[in-house]
Amino acid sequence: MPDEYLFDVFGRIIAVATNNDGWVAFQLGQEGKRRRAEFEIPSFVAADELAQYLDDLFHEDATPSRPCVTQL
Template sequence: MSQPFLFDVFGRIMLIEASEDGWAAFYVGQDGKRRRADFQIPGSIDGDELAQYLDDLFHEDASPARPSVVPLPGDTGDGN
């Protein structure tokens, strides 16, 4: 499995990791814990296309302060 991807999606932190079915998406809380997201990402989306996919999916949450999805560096530990 590849390294998980971490994004700031218009103010909400999301972790995306590869799964057997394609991608598994999680919301990451301020405490670092994660919960399964209520949307799916098709397996046909490549890792380098995830930010654009999330931007397209959640564009209505954009604001002047947060105009786009931003990839985040850092520790993506399990947080469970």
């Protein structure tokens, strides 16, 4: 299992990493900086469910050109 997963969340790049308590999410800026995301991912979400969880959480941000969350 990788230590970090990258997702395109309707145009925003989100990194999701494992930690002792489960998951921690970071928003990646265009300049390469990362900051802690302002949402939590419950520890019971499995790695193969992360994209669907993010899609469900941010579905209001979907557009015709970006209809779903994709793993990078």
